[in-house]
Amino acid sequence: MNNRKLIFLAALSSAMLMSLPWLVPGTGWVALFGLVPLLCAERIAGFCGMKRFWLVHYLTFVLWNAFTTFWIWNATAGGAVFAILVNAAQMSLIFGVFRFSKRRFGGALPYIFLAVMWIAWERFYYSAEISWPWLTLGNAFATTTKLAQWYSVTGTLGGSLWVWGSNLAIFGLMCSLSDGGWWRMNGKSRFAALAGTVLLLGGPVAASLLMYAGYEDKSESAIRVAVGQPNIDINQKFSTMSQSEQTASLLRLFAQADGNTLLFVAPETFSSDVILNNIEGGPTVRSFMEFLGERPESNLLFGASAWKITDRRSRPSLLARPYGDGWIESYNSAIVLGSGLSPEVYHKSRLVVGVEKTPFPRLFTRIDDMLGGVMGRCVPQEKVSCLHLKDGTPFGCAVCYESVYGEYCAGYVREGAEFLTVITNDAWWGDTPGYRQHLSYSRLRAIELRRDIARSANTGISAFIDRRGNIVSSTSWWQPAVLEGEVHPNTELTPFVKYGDIVGRVCTLVFILMLLALIVRTVSGGSRPESS
Numbered sequence: 001m002n003n004r005k006l007i008f009l010a011a012l013s014s015a016m017l018m019s020l021p022w023l024v025p026g027t028g029w030v031a032l033f034g035l036v037p038l039l040c041a042e043r044i045a046g047f048c049g050m051k052r053f054w055l056v057h058y059l060t061f062v063l064w065n066a067f068t069t070f071w072i073w074n075a076t077a078g079g080a081v082f083a084i085l086v087n088a089a090q091m092s093l094i095f096g097v098f099r100f101s102k103r104r105f106g107g108a109l110p111y112i113f114l115a116v117m118w119i120a121w122e123r124f125y126y127s128a129e130i131s132w133p134w135l136t137l138g139n140a141f142a143t144t145t146k147l148a149q150w151y152s153v154t155g156t157l158g159g160s161l162w163v164w165g166s167n168l169a170i171f172g173l174m175c176s177l178s179d180g181g182w183w184r185m186n187g188k189s190r191f192a193a194l195a196g197t198v199l200l201l202g203g204p205v206a207a208s209l210l211m212y213a214g215y216e217d218k219s220e221s222a223i224r225v226a227v228g229q230p231n232i233d234i235n236q237k238f239s240t241m242s243q244s245e246q247t248a249s250l251l252r253l254f255a256q257a258d259g260n261t262l263l264f265v266a267p268e269t270f271s272s273d274v275i276l277n278n279i280e281g282g283p284t285v286r287s288f289m290e291f292l293g294e295r296p297e298s299n300l301l302f303g304a305s306a307w308k309i310t311d312r313r314s315r316p317s318l319l320a321r322p323y324g325d326g327w328i329e330s331y332n333s334a335i336v337l338g339s340g341l342s343p344e345v346y347h348k349s350r351l352v353v354g355v356e357k358t359p360f361p362r363l364f365t366r367i368d369d370m371l372g373g374v375m376g377r378c379v380p381q382e383k384v385s386c387l388h389l390k391d392g393t394p395f396g397c398a399v400c401y402e403s404v405y406g407e408y409c410a411g412y413v414r415e416g417a418e419f420l421t422v423i424t425n426d427a428w429w430g431d432t433p434g435y436r437q438h439l440s441y442s443r444l445r446a447i448e449l450r451r452d453i454a455r456s457a458n459t460g461i462s463a464f465i466d467r468r469g470n471i472v473s474s475t476s477w478w479q480p481a482v483l484e485g486e487v488h489p490n491t492e493l494t495p496f497v498k499y500g501d502i503v504g505r506v507c508t509l510v511f512i513l514m515l516l517a518l519i520v521r522t523v524s525g526g527s528r529p530e531s532s
Contacts, residue, residue, distance in 0.1 A: 003048045010041035011056045015063035021140035022068040023433055025440075028144030031137060032166040032201060039171045042099065057095045061088035069134060071432035079354055083132055090125075094118055101514075104521040108172070113514045115164035119157055120511040123504030126405055129359045131350070133404060134437070137163040142440035145469030149211035150204060151447045152494040156406050157504040162204050169197040215450075215468055219488035223393070223419070225454045226257035227265045229462040231480040234427040237458075243273050247287045253482040254291065254300075261295070261484070263389060266302035267458040268400045268423045269332060274304040276331065279343045285335075292339045299338045299389050303399060303423045306333040306345075308379075318361040319377040332356060332378045334397040334423060336387045344388060347381035348399035350408060384411035393418055393489060398445070400424040403438070409445050410497045418489035420445065420453045426460030431477060435460035443469040448496050452487035 017034035072080035098114035138159025311326035332348040351357035356376035386394035396412025463474035464485035
């Protein structure tokens with residue numbers, strides 16, 4: 001086999017290996033060596049002087065993105081192409097900068113630079129105006145949560161660091177064996193190299209299993225929750241099925257719940273008839289309040305495509321659209337109702353670009369106006385806030401996409417949330433890995449925050465998740481259901497909640513320092529003494 005074929009085969013192997021954790025439950029450990037073939041391909045390309053190797057690593061990342069997130073096509077074809085190609089381009093750019101750095105740095109420094117640069121990018125991506133952190137490397141363990149219990153300390157980017165550290169350690173050993181360096185080492189050096197690799201691979205595993213076995217739920221109270229999965233076909237929801245029919249269908253499910261239920265949870269965008277200027281006047285809210293009138297101790301949480309209408313002449317925000325003689329603003333909201341209480345509202349902040357969000361609104365709202373309004377313009381909430389039960393218990397509500405963002409969800413806990421809810425639709429993607437991946441990310445949030453989670457999906461999978469990331473109970477795909485369970489309030493704060501994303505911050509700092517060193521070496525004309 002010639003070098004070119006070997007290089008492409010190795011790159012394809014990495015794409016396939018890195019896709020497995022997102023497609024096959026329980027295979028997160030594959031990510032610990034999934035990037036090794038790509039690193040080997042890059043080394044071989046350097047030896048044989050292969051031109052345009054960027055096509056190889058870009059193809060690797062395109063395939064990885066396509067294998068794992070092809071299901072976006074079911075919701076938006078253009079969005080799928082954009083997400084796959086652009087996300088892969090960012091990954092490829094990082095790898096390209098790493099290859100450039102090999103001309104200036106010697107030894108292991110370029111590989112350290114690659115790892116910290118990648119993690120710095122992942123951290124930035126969580127807060128970028130156009131954000132798609134679905135394939136953050138630490139997410140590989142979302143269905144292998146017994147190996148990720150230490151995320152309560154480091155967060156998901158701690159997993160990303162583990163992935164890079166393990167891949168680079170294995171790759172380093174392979175290089176040492178192939179170039180003869182292993183045999184030139186003395187016995188102590190060999191033992192140290194091998195022991196270090198084993199410790200890097202196995203240490204986090206051992207720590208996680210001990211944390212899993214040793215974690216105790218110290219809560220003495222429990223809150224009875226009923227999660228609704230109305231299973232309304234997306235084509236019916238926004239076209240042929242009236243809102244009153246949808247509401248009646250959901251309430252028939254809720255009527256089956258235990259009489260001791262304190263919180264009923266309905267999915268994202270369940271209702272489209274909520275006017276924020278007069279929430280209690282909407283038909284859906286009136287039906288829900290009638291239902292709660294027979295259950296005076298209960299609350300009901302539901303998602304709404306909500307609207308705020310103003311008659312003022314001046315535009316209230318860049319995201320407002322003309323409406324009659326005034327303006328209308330759209331929101332993706334979570335609303336809590338209780339008998340005798342005023343409605344409490346939370347607006348989704350982490351919005352899906354294009355569908356819900358117009359990025360860089362000063363520029364793109366003007367373009368969107370000229371196109372007749374083709375982009376979503378939901379108004380985000382400026383700051384994370386909690387919702388509350390009738391007894392005052394605070395809880396967080398992550399609306400759909402927000403459950404992907406670990407540090408954002410930590411904000412709920414910092415505001416006092418004692419448990420979490422996730423409301424989502426997930427019907428857009430059909431029976432694909434998309435809704436299963438989305439569910440699994442909530443398992444990581446439960447570990448990072450050590451909070452029980454009640455998850456309501458229109459279709460997808462509704463579930464109860466405990467603080468160790470275990471799915472306690474769940475519904476089936478494409479089945480109307482009401483799922484009953486308990487959440488246990490918790491007020492303890494994990495190190496991740498207290499101190500935030502330390503791994504991401506440290507890697508970003510190291511990346512900046514190494515980037516400055518790379519720039520200085522490039523400008524001064526310095527280079528490493530020998531090529532690989």
